[in-house]
Amino acid sequence: MEVQMSGTITKIRNIGLENVMVTDQYMVNAFEKEIDYLLSIDDDRMLAGFRDTAGIDMKGAVRYEGWENMLIGGHTMGHYLTALAQSYANPCASSEVRKTIKDKIDYIITSLLECQKNSKGKEGFIFGAAILDRDNVEVQFDNVERCQTHIITQAWVPWYTMHKILAGILDVYRFTGSSDALTLAKGIGDWTYNRASSWGQELNEIVISTEYGGMNDALYLLYSFTGEDRYAKAAHFFDQDKLFKRIEAGAPNALDGLHANTTIPKFLGAIARYVYVHGRTVDGEVVDATQYLKFAEVFFDMVVNKHTYVTGGNSEWEHFGLDKVLDAERTNANNETCNTYNMLKLAKVLFEVTGDVKYLDYYEKTFINSILSSQNPETGMTTYFQPMATGYFKTYGERFNKFWCCTGTGMENFTKLGDSFYYEDDDKVYIGLYMGSKLYTKGKDDKEIVYTVDADLLDKDTAKIILSGDSDNLKKLALRIPYWLDGDLEITVNGSKASFDKENGFAVIKDDLQKGDIVSIRLPMKLYAQSLPDENRAMALCYGPYVLSADLGDKDLNTTTTGVDVTIPADKIVESEYIIIPDGKSAKDIADNITDYVMPVIAAGCKAAFKVCGCDYIFSPHFLKYRHRYGIYFYYMTDSERRDDLAKGRGGKANILDMIEAGYGQYENDDLHDMQDNGSIGTTSPITSRKATPGGSFTYRMIVAPWRPCSLGVTVLTEDDGKKLTISVADEVIFDKILDHTKYVEDNKVSKYTIETQIPEELLKKAQRVTAYGKEYLVVPVRFEGDKDIESARITDFVTIR
Secondary structure: OOOOOOOOOOOOEEOOHHHEEEOOHHHHHHHHHHHHHHHHOOHHHHHHHHHHHHOOOOOOOOOOOHHHHOOOOOHHHHHHHHHHHHHHHOOOOOHHHHHHHHHHHHHHHHHHHHHHHOOOOOOOOOOOOOOOOOOOOOHHHHHHHOOOOOOOOOOOOHHHHHHHHHHHHHHHHHHHOOHHHHHHHHHHHHHHHHHHOOOOHHHHHHHOOOOOOOHHHHHHHHHHHHOOHHHHHHHHOOOOHHHHHHHHHOOOOOOOOOEHHHHHHHHHHHHHHHHHHOOOEEOOEEOOOHHHHHHHHHHHHHHHHHHEOOOOOEOEOOEOOOOOOOHHHOOOOEOOHHHHHHHHHHHHHHHHHHOOOHHHHHHHHHHHHHHHHHEOOOOOOEOOOOOOOOOEOOOOOOOOOOOOHHHHHHHHHOOOOOOOOEEEOOOEEEEOOOOOEEEEEEOOOOOEEEEEEEOOOOOOOEEEEEEEEOOOOOOEEEEEOOOOEOOOOEEEEOOEEOOEEEEOOEEEEOOOOOOOOEEEEEOOEOEEEEEEOOEEEEEEEEEOOEEEEEEOOOOOOOEEEEOOOEEEEOOOOOOOOEEEOOOOOOHHHHHHOHHHHEEEEOOOOOOOEEEEOOOOOOEEEHHHOOOOOEEOOEEEEOHHHHHHHHHHOOOOOOOOOEEEEOOOHHHHOOOOOOOEEOOEEEEOOOOOEEEEOOOOEEEEEEEOOOOOOOEEEEEEEHHHOOOEEEEEEOOEEEEEEEOOHHHOOOOOOOOEEEEEEEOOHHHHOOOEEEEEOOEEEEEEEEEEEOOOOOOOOOEEEEEEEO
16 A cells, blocks of 8 residues: 655655565575564564553563563564564565464554553553553653663663654554554654653753664654654654764764764664655744755765775674774674664665665675675574674574564564665666566556566676566666676677666666566676775675675584673684785785686585685685674785784784673673662763763673783773763772873874773782673672762773773
């Protein structure tokens, strides 16, 4: 059912997933595995928290475990609804499956409406989290306004959770046309508008300093569905203009210290303001949102050019670091999948708005190497992180007892396969990605036409587009010219060479195409290397859009836990991270003459396999690896360079015993670090940080090695000069000073710096044994405080024990 939306500003229109059937066997399997998972979920258990919050019959069900039984509970419902709605619209689903899915959707929406009608909060409120106060079910939102954000006892990003719920309900309306879903969404929109309208500027700033997902994005979409001004006004409360303008200014390291998946959705909201509101009249005034497009464009370029790995993913332990510092940040916790999900959404809209093919270039590489790479094709479960450090492996969620944020975005990723392959304007149909699929659309005469794309670039270098249907008046066909093409573009129509114009990165065929025509495009793929900006000798190999990785075996795939029950690989195992190159050669020489050093080989089970001269590793498409250790990046050095590098000791985080991201509750409040908050404030904007309030303190348990010298490292902000910071270990003060950055760094332009303090041996010996995640650790309490009358300096980035 087609849903009417208010006018939007786009040059090119995406042809939605309801018109695209993927036929590529890898993606067909991925979709089927996701459907199997969705159909196995018990709707009453997913609804249990919402019914409990509303005080109505829970139908004998209990909340699912993991994150769904915590203060973030209910976030999965939003993702689940989106995934169900997308599955219902997806032509890959059989009629029987579509009926089952529609029954589930209708049941959930009806149940949530009942919760809304019986709300124990203000009118329109629904929520599904664990309940802190039955007399005040909105208390998490109240606590955020009071700067009380301990994720176990006070508030775990409730606006983020509300965004997921609202977005899922809106997707039900978008894909099914359910009027009940729109009623439900408007109720949440009204509740949001009423609450936000009472804030005032100072309180507004406080609220949006805590992660709120894409509340602005969802509310602008609600506005586009209804045309009701209050939803655009409600959305604007979540537009973080100070952040937007700071990013637009393009200062060095503008993203450093920001939680990535807190930040990316904010810019989805910025582009939504441009798409849905620009030029329209809201509250009696015509809105000029041109600047919001600029915000989104600058942010996208900043992330891709300064913070992104070859796979298209970004971040380390969920946070952006310094500009172009990527080699030093390669660990077992890179590339949160939610970040990639949101960056692809941003790329898609930016392409529609600008027509710039660079957004599709990014989309293709990231979709293949981060999204398709994120699912276990046997189980259907998806990743949280995808390590970039060589020698680790992917880990996956579980069906019913984790429910991470990336579990939810995983549900969405694999029910919307194909949704960004095709676009159109009034004159042309654009093929953006060459993957096996069928596009069902209409010609200029409004009659049906089907574009069947037969493509498997790992098997053959030619893609065929077969036209069939009833239309006798087709639009021009525009074929994306890949950046990875090895040689000139070759296009034929029915076996004869076709003439075409090159327009904005597309080849627009001049021939008037007709049903029955077969268009062929030859796409030979280039082999190339991509290095990291902070270490040009650390290189990844690529073949066309495919990132290649070395298979490092399946020995001892042991896992551990970080944050709140997030599974990560425990140990790094790799024989060598160095690929030895001839004396007198550099990594750049190898990259510039790649085919002299990297040769195709035949390897069992690999459609595309390569070996580097002098190295035994087999490199093949990374996205196909799911139960093996791997290496994407290796150091290409001469033997003498390798020896020098080993002698110096490659830095990074190799000598860190423990680390904790100050200010981001998921890692501060895990079973191991168990933050004790006796008066502190943590924020994720304008930078992730935590400070003690006057007379207050906060304490982490941190791992030490009593038999070795250990030091404590803390990072503080230059602008906090003059503030006091007192640090105690095992209840003994080891640092007590008024901060003055000039005593630690010579550069007056730095915005932050790290203070390293040796921990006395006698305090290390006071370490206590604790059990967390089934393992024993030796830990000491590390306490931070300011003065009885003055707040402390802020702690940002990682607190480390070395």
